[in-house]
Amino acid sequence: MDLSTIMSRAAGLAGGAGGEALKRLQHVRLPGVGQSSVTDDPRTAARRWRAVTVLTEPARLQESLPAPLAAFGDRLEVRVTPAPGDRGAELAARFRGPVTEDEIGHLRAALREAKALVEVGEVLRVDPQPHGHRKPTPQGRTVEGMAQRAPEEGVL
Amino acid sequence: MKAVTWTGINEVSVEDVPEPTILNDHDVILKVRLSTTCGSDLHLLGGYIPFMRAGDVLGHEFMGEVVEVGKGVRQRRVGDRVVVNSFIACGNCWYCRQELFSLCDNGNPNPGITEGLWGQSPGGCFGYSHAVGGFAGSHAEYIRVPYADVGSFLIPEEVSDTRALFASDAVSTGWMGAELAGTGPGDVVAVWGAGGVGQMAARAATLLGAEKVVVIDRLPERLAQVRQHVGAETIDYSATDVLVELREQTGGRGPDICIEAVGMEAHTPGAHGVYDQVKQQLRLQTDRPAAVREAILACRKGGSVFVLGVFAAAVDKFPLGAIMNKGLTLRGAQVHGQRFTPRILEHMARGELVTEHLATHVLPLDEAPRGYQMFKDKADGCVRAVFTPNG
Numbered sequence: 001m002d003l004s005t006i007m008s009r010a011a012g013l014a015g016g017a018g019g020e021a022l023k024r025l026q027h028v029r030l031p032g033v034g035q036s037s038v039t040d041d042p043r044t045a046a047r048r049w050r051a052v053t054v055l056t057e058p059a060r061l062q063e064s065l066p067a068p069l070a071a072f073g074d075r076l077e078v079r080v081t082p083a084p085g086d087r088g089a090e091l092a093a094r095f096r097g098p099v100t101e102d103e104i105g106h107l108r109a110a111l112r113e114a115k116a117l118v119e120v121g122e123v124l125r126v127d128p129q130p131h132g133h134r135k136p137t138p139q140g141r142t143v144e145g146m147a148q149r150a151p152e153e154g155v156l
Numbered sequence: 157m158k159a160v161t162w163t164g165i166n167e168v169s170v171e172d173v174p175e176p177t178i179l180n181d182h183d184v185i186l187k188v189r190l191s192t193t194c195g196s197d198l199h200l201l202g203g204y205i206p207f208m209r210a211g212d213v214l215g216h217e218f219m220g221e222v223v224e225v226g227k228g229v230r231q232r233r234v235g236d237r238v239v240v241n242s243f244i245a246c247g248n249c250w251y252c253r254q255e256l257f258s259l260c261d262n263g264n265p266n267p268g269i270t271e272g273l274w275g276q277s278p279g280g281c282f283g284y285s286h287a288v289g290g291f292a293g294s295h296a297e298y299i300r301v302p303y304a305d306v307g308s309f310l311i312p313e314e315v316s317d318t319r320a321l322f323a324s325d326a327v328s329t330g331w332m333g334a335e336l337a338g339t340g341p342g343d344v345v346a347v348w349g350a351g352g353v354g355q356m357a358a359r360a361a362t363l364l365g366a367e368k369v370v371v372i373d374r375l376p377e378r379l380a381q382v383r384q385h386v387g388a389e390t391i392d393y394s395a396t397d398v399l400v401e402l403r404e405q406t407g408g409r410g411p412d413i414c415i416e417a418v419g420m421e422a423h424t425p426g427a428h429g430v431y432d433q434v435k436q437q438l439r440l441q442t443d444r445p446a447a448v449r450e451a452i453l454a455c456r457k458g459g460s461v462f463v464l465g466v467f468a469a470a471v472d473k474f475p476l477g478a479i480m481n482k483g484l485t486l487r488g489a490q491v492h493g494q495r496f497t498p499r500i501l502e503h504m505a506r507g508e509l510v511t512e513h514l515a516t517h518v519l520p521l522d523e524a525p526r527g528y529q530m531f532k533d534k535a536d537g538c539v540r541a542v543f544t545p546n547g
């Protein structure tokens with residue numbers, strides 16, 4: 001096996017590892033570093049409400065659920081409450097039954113997209129965009145894996 | 157088109173890359189006239205912010221001409237000469253409505269990375285790693301500008317391209333530090349760092365009514381610029397004890413406002429500097445906070461410290477006791493440029509805020525690797541290397 005093949009395979013593994021690393025880092029609590037609510041045990045995490053605050057009247061969300069959340073159908077329980085002060089509406093959702101971490105990730109992304117659609121009217125895209133040669137290095141693929149996974153991770 | 161790319165730690169290249177296209181209704185495509193290096197780019201080059209991919213286009217401080225407009229854009233037209241803020245903000249979320257634009261909820265498509273680091277995600281930024289969105293940067297012939305009605309500003313006729321360029325980030329960052337730290341008439345303001353941001357923080361403090369402004373650095377050419385173009389006093393930290401000097405100049409009180417404009421790679425003479433370097437290289441701390449420590453210790457009781465320099469995560473030997481016991485207000489932010497740019501352009505148009513002297517080295521895009529090397533080494537008196545992607 002030549003060096004370029006070895007590097008390419010290592011890079012491929014690193015891409016998956018980057019996404020996995022970001023997923024696993026959500027469970028790590030280091031002093032002074034943030035963490036996700038997924039640090040709960042899996043059963044509690046699956047049942048926890050995940051929420052975004054949307055700058056809109058609560059009635060707007062109560063009348064019509066944004067498409068990214070509506071796509072989950074009956075699997076989701078959705079709660080809309082007024083946010084304190086002038087902050088709009090708290091839009092929260094959780095699954096009615098057992099879920100996987102990947103499904104929780106899909107819900108995080110859907111909540112963020114729902115918020116963007118209501119507030120801005122569109123979800124900000126970043127690809128495709130200009131870039132130079134992507135050297136197939138493990139570090140590069142790790143970052144790529146993290147970036148691909150990032151919309152579905154975080155504190156929600 | 158040609159673009160300047162990050163190709164590895166301390167590696168910058170010029171490559172042929174595809175031209176950007178409109179991806180969202182609120183985008184414009186800008187033909188870049190000027191794009192400048194920024195001190196915070198050095199953290200990317202050095203690998204201190206490890207979320208870059210080889211091939212990423214660098215640059216976040218720029219101005220140019222609108223050449224294409226998305227169908228949702230209302231305020232911009234083809235041919236407009238604009239300066240664009242470095243942070244990408246939607247203008248419609250609660251944070252944007254509070255004019256905290258760099259905290260925009262909708263500007264960063266990769267929130268999972270920074271939420272994991274900091275508990276919440278800031279907005280997106282051009283050319284500043286996948287942690288803040290992975291957007292292509294401005295050291296290129298063309299750039300896509302999302303949310304263009306919010307983040308781009310018409311440049312008044314009487315303001316030159318070079319002067320307007322720095323409204324994008326250096327001036328707006330400096331202005332933010334001076335204003336949000338609470339600078340007002342009668343205040344004594346000390347600024348750590350005489351790069352573009354530090355100089356502009358000092359100028360903003362003067363325009364906001366400060367009685368006395370002092371800028372601290374070690375590079376004689378930058379300190380000379382401060383005296384000549386900014387109208388502030390200077391301290392060379394390599395030649396004197398800064399804390400003693402500031403006490404002496406303020407009747408023993410210390411400055412009312414202390415603004416840090418240095419960031420995570422602060423240089424410090426003596427044992428403190430060696431200590432921070434070793435800990436950072438061993439990854440026992442991510443940032444070298446020497447200027448922040450000094451600002452906190454220098455500040456008068458009940459004063460205000462603003463952190464403008466970019467920091468990534470954790471620091472060591474942070475004087476929390478001084479903050480608490482002296483009753484200090486500590487604040488920081490990435491730049492809320494959209495909040496300050498309109499009035500900055502007015503000051504520029506009146507000649508009260510000049511920036512042309514910062515552009516010490518104006519270079520074609522092909523010479524960007526050399527420009528970055530000079531900028532990093534602070535060689536040949538380089539304060540900012542400015543690129544001209546379209547000649």
